[in-house]
Structure formats: C-alpha cells, structure tokens
Amino acid sequence: MAVLLLSIINLTRYEYLSNMIDLFSSEIEVDSQILSLELKNKFYYLKRMDQRFYDDFSIRDYSFGDKNLRVLVLDQNNLVVFDDRKISFGDKIDLNVVSKAKSSFETVSKRAKNKDGAHLLYVVTPIARDDEYIGSIFVIKDITEVMDEVNFIENRVLKVTLPIIIIFGALIFIYFINSLLPIEKITEGVRQVTRGKYDYRIEDVGSHDLDQIVNSFNVMSNRLNEIDEQQSIFISNLSHELKTPITSIKIITESLVNASSTVDKAVLNELLGDICTETERLKDLIDELLYLATLDKKNVSLNLSYQSISKPIKYAMNSLKALANKKNISVDYITIEEIYAEYDYSKMVQVFVNIIGNAIKYNNENGFVKITETQDRNNVEIHVIDNGIGIPKKDMKYIFDRFYRASFSRARDDVGGTGLGSTISRDIIKLHNGDIEISSIEGEGTDIKITFPKRFEV
Numbered sequence: 001m002a003v004l005l006l007s008i009i010n011l012t013r014y015e016y017l018s019n020m021i022d023l024f025s026s027e028i029e030v031d032s033q034i035l036s037l038e039l040k041n042k043f044y045y046l047k048r049m050d051q052r053f054y055d056d057f058s059i060r061d062y063s064f065g066d067k068n069l070r071v072l073v074l075d076q077n078n079l080v081v082f083d084d085r086k087i088s089f090g091d092k093i094d095l096n097v098v099s100k101a102k103s104s105f106e107t108v109s110k111r112a113k114n115k116d117g118a119h120l121l122y123v124v125t126p127i128a129r130d131d132e133y134i135g136s137i138f139v140i141k142d143i144t145e146v147m148d149e150v151n152f153i154e155n156r157v158l159k160v161t162l163p164i165i166i167i168f169g170a171l172i173f174i175y176f177i178n179s180l181l182p183i184e185k186i187t188e189g190v191r192q193v194t195r196g197k198y199d200y201r202i203e204d205v206g207s208h209d210l211d212q213i214v215n216s217f218n219v220m221s222n223r224l225n226e227i228d229e230q231q232s233i234f235i236s237n238l239s240h241e242l243k244t245p246i247t248s249i250k251i252i253t254e255s256l257v258n259a260s261s262t263v264d265k266a267v268l269n270e271l272l273g274d275i276c277t278e279t280e281r282l283k284d285l286i287d288e289l290l291y292l293a294t295l296d297k298k299n300v301s302l303n304l305s306y307q308s309i310s311k312p313i314k315y316a317m318n319s320l321k322a323l324a325n326k327k328n329i330s331v332d333y334i335t336i337e338e339i340y341a342e343y344d345y346s347k348m349v350q351v352f353v354n355i356i357g358n359a360i361k362y363n364n365e366n367g368f369v370k371i372t373e374t375q376d377r378n379n380v381e382i383h384v385i386d387n388g389i390g391i392p393k394k395d396m397k398y399i400f401d402r403f404y405r406a407s408f409s410r411a412r413d414d415v416g417g418t419g420l421g422s423t424i425s426r427d428i429i430k431l432h433n434g435d436i437e438i439s440s441i442e443g444e445g446t447d448i449k450i451t452f453p454k455r456f457e458v
Helices: 002-041 043-047 052-056 096-104 144-159 162-194 208-258 265-296 310-319 321-326 345-361 393-398 421-431
Strands: 069-075 080-083 108-113 119-129 132-142 304-308 330-334 340-344 368-375 379-386 435-441 445-453
Touching: 002 108, 002 119, 002 132, 002 162, 002 208, 096 108, 096 119, 096 132, 119 144, 162 208, 208 265, 304 310, 310 321, 310 330, 310 345, 310 368, 321 330, 321 345, 340 345, 340 445, 345 368, 345 379, 345 421, 345 445, 421 435
Parallel strands: 330 368
Antiparallel strands: 069 080, 069 132, 108 119, 119 132, 304 340, 368 379, 379 445, 435 445
C-alpha cells in the first residue's frame, strides 16, 4: 500500500508540474500572440538593432504581467534585438528550442537548468509575415520557486505516518485532479484560437487564481475576432469599390458596341467621358491601396525640409475649395504666427487633403470647418474642427483601424472616396514621430488633433 501511495504521490507530482508548465506556457503564449500581431506590423525593428526600439516600443504594454519573466525579441538570424533586462542585446541565441520554433512556425516550450542550478521555462513564439519567418519572441520564466515548493511538499508528506499519508494523500490527489479541470479549459481555449476560432470564449473556471488569465484570454480572442471581422468587411467593401466602376465601364462599352453605327457624336463624347471618370475612380482606388501597402513596409523615406506648416494646409484648402462651395461650407484657417517645422511636404499635403476633405464631406449644408495651429518649444499642434454629423461613439476606437469601415450613417456611396484616407493619414503622421487623435459627438461635430515634433529625430 505504501509503495502504491508513493507511486500515486509521484504521479500526482508529475501531473501537477506538467499542467503548471502548460499553464505558464499557455499564459505566455497568449501574451506572445498579441505581441506577435503587433510586431508583424513593426517587423522592421527586427532588421536593425538601435536604441529606437526601446524608445518607441514597450513590451510590457502587451500584458506579460509576471515581473519575473525575461522577454527577448530575436531577429531571423537569432540575434537579440530587444532584451527587457538589457543584458544580451546583440547576442546570438543558439538553442534547440529556438531552432524548433523557427522550423515549425509553432510555439515551443522547454524546461531547462542554468549553470546556477535554477529551473527555467523557455517559451519561444515565432513571428511570421506572409509565410516568412522574421523573428521570434523568447520568454524565460524562473520556475525554481515552483519546483522547490513541490519538492518541499513531497518531503513533508513522506515524513508523516502511513495512516496520515493514506488520508491526506487521498485528499491531495482529489484536490489536484479538481485543479486540472480549469487548466484544461484554458489549454483548450488556446488550442481553439490557434486553429482560427477567434470567437471562442472561456467560461468561469471556478478558480479565483485563474480569473486574470481567463479574462486576458477572452480579451485577446475578442480583439482577434474583431480584426478578423474587420478584414472581411474591408475585403467586401474593396470588392464593391472595384466592381462598381468595372461594371459601369462594361455597360457603357456594350452600349457603344451595340449602337456604334447610330450613336450621336454628342452622346458618344458623353459616354467616353463617363468611361474616363470611372477609369480615374478605379485608378485612385488602386493608387491608395498601393500607397497603403508602401506605408505598411515601414521603410518609407521622408523628403524632409524645414518650412512653414501653413503651406500644405493652404494647398489642401485651395484644392478642396470647389467641394466646400458646393455645400456652402466656410473653411477658415486661423493662425496667429508663422510656425515652422521639419516635414515631408507632399505627404503632409495628403494628410490635410484627407482630414479637411472629410470635414467637408461629412458636414451639413452651410456648415463650417475651422483650422487652428499652435506650438510649444518642441511640437506643433493642429486642430481641424467641423460642426458636421460627427462620429458614433461605438466607432471611435476603430476609426483609424486598417480593416474598419466607417459606420453606415457615413456611407461612402453618398460622399465618394475609398475609405482608406484616415488610415493613410494616421500612418504618415506616425512616420513623422507624431500622433493623431480624434474627439467627436454624433450630430454636433468632430475635432481632429494632429501633433508632431518641429525637428524630426531618427
């Protein structure tokens, strides 16, 4: 009986350790998946090692709530480009666990011991973009305390009398079996999300200690599900935008072919003009998609010059004058003093054409658009304010998302455009180390605030 009980204790100890390791790995993997999504859009950092990574990006913003974790980011050659302990920056990590993650494109975890005898858990999550391996997130967790705690409990149990071993061994066994149930639920949740079921949610696991992990998992899966839905909407809208001009051109062309011998010259010119209009619309959409793809590569060069900030604003106002006059909207530029900054003129023109253009398009007849600018010692701040239809509160946090389309109350069929201008404007301002913020009240108007430094710093 004693041998059987010892076997049960050892088995329970092994199962407990295995499941605790699975729990730690699952928790780290959840946070690593969130970080990996962001690094896919910031992967240029993985190709160069400079201080800017530390300045622009905070790993700890992506959960990793356990302060005992050490988080490293490796590039495609296994060189450390980020280390939150700032110890191994630039070193090469040649570990089997990293190689396995790189070759399998799957998260790999492994227990190990360092030279000091500490028990460590390695969890490596690959970062891939367009089926190309671009790096990995390497997380190290010290599990010595967990191992020591388990060993301590085991030794205490072995020292008591056989009746007590029988009684408490049975109780501990039951306790551990019950503890495995919530861990299994979390592991199953991670497995389902990995398979693409982003709407999967973990219900209450009945363990207060695991509530934070469950909440983090549900928040992550909810955000992944939103991104997946936004991408589907984007593809649907894009298909509609491409189909509309192509259909129009097809109908006009068929009409010309069928009536080529009888069509009046004036009608012919009108139909050819319609073809040109639809072709130009199609070209504009493709140009914006290509430009957005260029910005996404994060290696866009800026043609910087130190000049007045009023230049791109006045250019945008002049190019949009006809649109404003059509709706009898006043566009006022209020400036107290000439403000100079270092920026890319052509790209900043595109920002203000998009922002001021939206303020006019989504405004009411006889409305107004007001543009103001201020400065402090280091930064420029520009506001574009309108008294238009505003933005619904539920849309605010998504308005600059790449795959999010504006609410149907701001339907693009009524105002034209491709729906990509806000995303492009946001990305251009980010390239200038700036920020763009939006505040709006539905039915009252919108205020877009743009800030960026006077001097561009690499």
